[in-house]
Amino acid sequence: MSGEQKAKGKMEEATGKAKETIGQAVGNERMTAEGQAKKSKGAARQAKEKTKDVFKH
Template sequence: MAGDQKAKGKKEQAKGKAKEAIGRAVGNERMEAEGRAGQAKGDARQAKEKTKDVFKH
């Protein structure tokens, strides 16, 4: 389950990065902001899973 959540976090980060880059390329500030938000969500998920791992061992 934890591996699944980690993968989900990585996917969110990658999606956010792509969306931000596309938004920047076309000059769409909203899309760029949504991309940054997606990256932050992925970062938070990754941090949560890493914290869980620390307390498991």
């Protein structure tokens, strides 16, 4: 399950980065902000899973 959540975090981070980049390219501030938020959410999910792994071992 942990691997699944890590993968989900990486995917959120990647899609957030893409959305942020597209938003910047077309000058859409809302899309840029949404991308940044999604990227942060993915990073937080990965950090949570890494912390769980540390205490698991």
